[in-house]
Amino acid sequence: MGKINEKIYKVLCDIYTAEIGAVGIYMDQHTKCTDMGYQKLADTLKADAIDEMKHAEILAERVLMLGSTVKYQKHLLPEEKQCDIVAMLKLNINIEIEAIERLNTGITLCFHEKDHGSRMLLEEILKSEEKHLSDLQTKVNNIEKFGNQYIVSHLI
């Protein structure tokens, strides 16, 4: 591999940064949910955090393979006082929507720059984020529809 394409490098590092931010937020949420007794919800948040970590790892490996190293940047931080589960889920919905937008933009860039290896990698991550988003939306919709009954039977 020759010198890394600067545009591809920037997009991979920006997505990496967002993934690291999501790891921190989802970890913070799963420990708080465990503490509050929402064990089933905590388990799904923990699984999401692990998915985001794997995405970050794949991106770091790709950047290394392309001949550079990931650039560390400021990322999203958890809110210390955030203990409301609906607010948590809505925050995560926004994080996933932004991730999907960032990935779609990155995929288009990779296509135009003819880096189809990076493009396919971003497409795999995109499918994972779309699943996260869909599962989060289902939870919020069910809480709105069924209230405590859903919380007690599915999230605790």
Ligand SMILES: [Fe+2]
């Ligand atoms: Fe991710």
Ligand SMILES: [Fe+2]
């Ligand atoms: Fe995600």
